[in-house]
Amino acid sequence: MLKLNTLLMNNTKTAIIYCRVSTDKQAQNWDSISVQEKECRIYCERMYIDVVEVFREQFTGTSIQRPALTEALKFLKKQKISIDYCIIHKIDRSTRWGLGDYYEIKKQLESFGTKLKDAYGVIQDDINVVNIDNFDTNIYDWSKINPSEIAVSMSVLSAKQERSSILQRTIPQEIRNTQNGYISRQSHIWYQNKKICTEEWKMKTTYIPDPVESKWIQAMFDFRANSTMSDKEIVNMVNLMWYKSRPQKVWDKSKTMIVGESGNNPLNIKQLQKTISTPVYAGIIVEKWTWKMPVRWKFQWLVSIDTFNQANRGKIEIIESQEGSLTILYGKEKTEEKVISQRIRFNSEYPFGRVIRCPHCGWHLTPNQSRSKNGKLHYYYQCNGRKWLKHKNYTEKRDEVNETMIDFLSHVSFNPLHMKKVLDKIDEIWNQRIHEIEREKMNYQKEISILEESKMLIIKNIEKFIEFPEILKTKNEELVSINKKLTSLKSQKPKHETDKNKYEFIEFTKNILKHISNMLRKEKSEESVWVIFDILFEELPTYENIQSQTPSLYPVFALNTKKRTIDDSFNWWYWVTLPWWQPKS
Numbered sequence: 001m002l003k004l005n006t007l008l009m010n011n012t013k014t015a016i017i018y019c020r021v022s023t024d025k026q027a028q029n030w031d032s033i034s035v036q037e038k039e040c041r042i043y044c045e046r047m048y049i050d051v052v053e054v055f056r057e058q059f060t061g062t063s064i065q066r067p068a069l070t071e072a073l074k075f076l077k078k079q080k081i082s083i084d085y086c087i088i089h090k091i092d093r094s095t096r097w098g099l100g101d102y103y104e105i106k107k108q109l110e111s112f113g114t115k116l117k118d119a120y121g122v123i124q125d126d127i128n129v130v131n132i133d134n135f136d137t138n139i140y141d142w143s144k145i146n147p148s149e150i151a152v153s154m155s156v157l158s159a160k161q162e163r164s165s166i167l168q169r170t171i172p173q174e175i176r177n178t179q180n181g182y183i184s185r186q187s188h189i190w191y192q193n194k195k196i197c198t199e200e201w202k203m204k205t206t207y208i209p210d211p212v213e214s215k216w217i218q219a220m221f222d223f224r225a226n227s228t229m230s231d232k233e234i235v236n237m238v239n240l241m242w243y244k245s246r247p248q249k250v251w252d253k254s255k256t257m258i259v260g261e262s263g264n265n266p267l268n269i270k271q272l273q274k275t276i277s278t279p280v281y282a283g284i285i286v287e288k289w290t291w292k293m294p295v296r297w298k299f300q301w302l303v304s305i306d307t308f309n310q311a312n313r314g315k316i317e318i319i320e321s322q323e324g325s326l327t328i329l330y331g332k333e334k335t336e337e338k339v340i341s342q343r344i345r346f347n348s349e350y351p352f353g354r355v356i357r358c359p360h361c362g363w364h365l366t367p368n369q370s371r372s373k374n375g376k377l378h379y380y381y382q383c384n385g386r387k388w389l390k391h392k393n394y395t396e397k398r399d400e401v402n403e404t405m406i407d408f409l410s411h412v413s414f415n416p417l418h419m420k421k422v423l424d425k426i427d428e429i430w431n432q433r434i435h436e437i438e439r440e441k442m443n444y445q446k447e448i449s450i451l452e453e454s455k456m457l458i459i460k461n462i463e464k465f466i467e468f469p470e471i472l473k474t475k476n477e478e479l480v481s482i483n484k485k486l487t488s489l490k491s492q493k494p495k496h497e498t499d500k501n502k503y504e505f506i507e508f509t510k511n512i513l514k515h516i517s518n519m520l521r522k523e524k525s526e527e528s529v530w531v532i533f534d535i536l537f538e539e540l541p542t543y544e545n546i547q548s549q550t551p552s553l554y555p556v557f558a559l560n561t562k563k564r565t566i567d568d569s570f571n572w573w574y575w576v577t578l579p580w581w582q583p584k585s
Contacts (some may be wrong), residue, residue, distance in 0.1 A: 061096030092159030207299035350504025
């Protein structure tokens with residue numbers, strides 16, 4: 001600071017130097033920053049300008065909100081006497097986003113009395129072109145002209161166009177490489193990048209397992225998949241194999257100088273769980289450029305899909321179809337099936353629990369048991385009302401109810417004279433359902449084709465939006481949404497489609513009608529009991545109806561020898577639309 005004050009007091013020209021690169025790779029692996037600084041210092045020596053401070057950074061030139069540039073402006077603001085110049089290597093180091101940003105940066109520097117200069121000498125000072133005797137025109141802006149304004153404007157526009165051209169050449173090809181299973185970035189941990197020559201004689205980048213680190217990752221998956229050890233025990237076992245995390249260099253804020261090193265740490269539980277849940281180790285990548293869809297990459301993966309699924313223990317599952325398509329199911333998508341399977345349970349000791357109705361509220365009876373003082377268990381069917389219609393507890397002994405119900409069903413018979421009418425009714429409903437399925441299929445195919453067309457239209461025009469980040473982001477979000485819808489549609493058959501046909505169903509119908517009294521003893525599922533009772537009764541009966549033998553049977557059935565006639569309101573719809581008896585067109 002003492003030297004700076006001395007320079008300012010002696011009216012020596014002073015300057016700061018600003019150096020910028022766009023990417024981490026340029027800042028850390030190339031000499032671009034040091035070359036810029038060297039060229040700027042040579043320019044200052046040639047122009048007899050003293051350098052008081054240097055600002056370096058890795059940041060995009062499409063924004064003026066940059067850390068090092070902000071620090072440079074703060075530095076200029078603190079000085080009591082203005083710094084004369086801000087030196088940059090080339091004009092494109094100031095901005096890559098057009099004239100608007102260039103003039104904004106220049107205006108901010110000039111507000112502190114600092115002029116922008118480049119080491120190539122393109123940017124010139126304003127000169128006064130109007131001279132009037134005995135009158136000073138320097139105080140007026142209209143009398144000045146900048147001889148380099150056109151050249152500077154062309155350079156700024158050229159810098160912006162150059163950036164667009166670079167992105168248009170590189171980014172689309174990187175996207176295509178990613179979608180085809182190749183690498184376009186730094187390798188994941190436990191892999192190394194390697195250049196290979198494809199069948200088309202093109203040089204592409206792929207992964208190869210790291211000779212040391214890959215053994216640790218394989219051990220993690222093997223322990224998780226093939227043992228009952230806890231995560232803590234697995235961590236201890238892997239650390240005994242001399243596990244150390246990959247060392248990483250720590251860079252300063254400008255990302256141009258190494259200030260330390262991180263890594264070389266033992267494994268912990270959090271890192272283990274993160275590693276186990278990463279599909280890349282099974283040879284599958286999911287990212288923005290694959291539209292968040294799983295893609296099989298062309299490199300040697302460390303573990304198989306089966307091992308990956310076993311190691312994740314149901315939280316994540318990769319499913320590969322026979323056609324080679326991939327689907328990844330996460331915990332929330334898998335729990336719904338488990339909850340449903342747990343809810344649909346059949347207790348063979350209470351087979352009539354959900355089909356006999358309570359005489360007070362009409363709700364189904366539920367199983368119950370109680371223990372007497374001598375320790376003996378007593379079993380009941382009971383109902384104490386719905387949430388909105390409470391009543392006195394209604395109970396019936398389980399064994400008596402089961403015996404009465406089975407005895408009642410043994411006396412129910414089917415009238416063979418009505419078989420043709422029943423089958424005609426089934427045929428009518430079946431054909432009606434076939435037409436509905438055809439309409440559903442047409443709508444299904446139409447929806448898929450519309451989504452495919454929308455996807456192809458966006459992909460075809462994606463390169464037009466590279467210069468407009470906000471629009472590109474919106475289009476990417478649209479593509480992700482479309483791909484999710486397509487995956488959801490393609491992973492499911494059209495609704496209500498199965499492998500059954502009408503003739504199989506008719507034979508099933510004849511058999512169940514002729515042997516209705518024996519069905520209940522053979523079937524051991526809640527749905528089968530529902531089917532039988534829906535066939536027999538117009539309305540599900542109460543236990544009192546069964547005891548008095550006054551239930552409302554469908555007209556095609558008879559109790560003992562009583563004959564009835566078929567009714568057009570015969571309700572076979574529920575039976576026909578059961579999941580395992582959907583017709584397939």
